[in-house]
Amino acid sequence: MNKHAAIPLLTPLLPDQQALAPYLAQLDHNRHYSNFGPLNNALESRIADIFAEHGAYPLHVTTTSSATLGLELVLSSLDLPPGTKVIVPALTFVASLTAIIRAGYTPVIADIDPDSWLLTPEIATEAAVQTGARAVLAVAAFGQPQDTKRWSHFQQQSGIRVLIDAAGAFGSQWVEAPDIPVVYSMHATKSLAAGEGGLVVSGDNVVNANVRQLSNFGINLDSNAGFPVGHLSFVGSNAKLSEYHAAVAHASLDQWDTQAQLRQKIYRDYRQALEAACGEQLQWQAGSTLAAPTIFCLRMTADARDRLEAICKQRHIATRRWYQPLLHQHAAKVAPIIKQPTPVAEAVASGLIGLPFSPFLSREDITRVVEATCLATANLTLAHQPQ
Ligand SMILES: Cc1ncc(COP(=O)(O)O)c(C=O)c1O
Incomplete structure (x- = not known):
């Protein structure tokens, strides 16, 4: 044993060029590199199928360029008044905080459970009573899943909107309540790695459709929306997943x-x-x-x-x-x-x-x-x- 060799904190494992090759060949063939291309759409379907095996509800999957943007866009899509108070646990990555602030809301920093190290509905109830918060961003901290059914119950009882930051919990966090949107990361350090990328999974097609539109600058692409296609209907961002990242995500999913x-x-x-x-x-x-x-x-x-x-x-x-x-x-x-x-x-x-x-x-x-x-x-x- 070399007692002096450095042991790094994390070493990402992404698919090698051989595993990527079939998907890159599709890219060459399609000549479609972003804007909800065929690899992106196939990825959303594959992920939806995986979730369907683990839940009683049909779920919608929308990709984003990162989990951070996914969180921000879900929060924006809730369309709460500017400055709305959003509860978030003190022990989480800074992206949970910045997403709330960038969506125009005010973070309410709350405590965690001593055993699970997670924000719980009980802690959120107390924080909401104290502050008048109208939304909760609960976190699957360190990949430990949140109980979506319990959060759904909390949401129905209180009228307080809930979403879950499950950035590091793909494969452990399932979506067992259709009214609780969950966001995953496909960053290089995650188990489903695309290099960068995010997934918004929910049973509410309005949330997913809004996130998709917000990820494309806020431009309306729906001919049934009663609003001209190609016109801006929200202030969105560019948070689309490129076809290159979708290709990596497919190869990563294979393994x-x-x-x-x-x-x-x-x-x-x-x-x-x-x-x-x-x-x-x-x-x-x-x-x-x-x-x-x-x-x-x-x-x-x-x-x-x-x-x-x-x-x-x-x-x-x-x-x-x-x-x-x-x-x-x-x-x-x-x-x-x-x-x-x-x-x-x-x-x-x-x-x-x-x-x-x-x-x-x-x-x-x-x-x-x-x-x-x-x-x-x-x-x-x-x-x-x-x-
Ligand atoms: C709890 C949490 N939220 C959000 C993120 C951000 O994810 P992304 O890098 O995909 O934006 C991370 C990243 O590790 C995280 O741990």
Whole structure:
């Protein structure tokens, strides 16, 4: 084992040129490179078929150029008054926040559940009572799925609109309620990787049709809309998925099952090795086993986390404090927000650490990370580490 080789945090796995070739050949043949081309439309159908196997409702799929734009356009399509308060958990990626602000709404930063590390309908109810929020952007943080049925119940009871940011949860997050739109990312680091791209999945064709139109500048393409085709009917953006990205997504989908199994196996072995070595010092996000994990995140005491970071740095093992600083700390610089008390998010974040994870992680890599974690949890300082 080379004890000094760098272990990167993430190594993307995208289809190679051989896997891409049939789709690029279609591109050459079609000479259609964007604007809802045949590869894009076939991709939407393939994804809709996958979701249909997992739900009782027919679902619509609309691609976007990224999950961030997908979130922004779903929020815009809700057509809520400017400045409407939208609840979002403190522990998430900044894109959840920027999508709300760019859609013209005001973020309400809320706390998370201590076990699942997710925003729940109960927390959102309390935040809505306190602030008068009219929408919720719940997040499948770290790929851990949200319960769409429970959110649908919340939406029906409260009249508060809900959408789910499931950027990193393709394959784990299903859409089991037709009235809850869910947005996925196809960024290079995700399990269904197109390089860049997003998917909006919902049972509400109005939401999907609006997102599609907003992704094409807001131009009306529907001859039945009672409005001239080619005229602008909303202020949209250019958020279309190019045919090149659709080609990569098709090839990635062809390999998804194999890749997901590999990711699951590495995740399981890695976690077992850490639990066997220093398990009682580590806390994991509660929830279901992920279909295709893309990151490896756990919680320890703040002191142990600091020690682990220092040890990993010295040993060329990359780490990341995922989703930190918390959203309100990011927002402080960029836009007015409303902040609810977030003691749980702060406590979780104080010891949260992302360790290297990818389909290329070897047994030796895992052994090196486990050794470093054991040293950190055994309270050894850098000066006292065995070499
Ligand atoms: C929770 C969350 N939301 C949104 C995004 C943004 O996705 P994209 O890069 O496709 O815009 C990410 C990216 O990792 C994310 O983790």
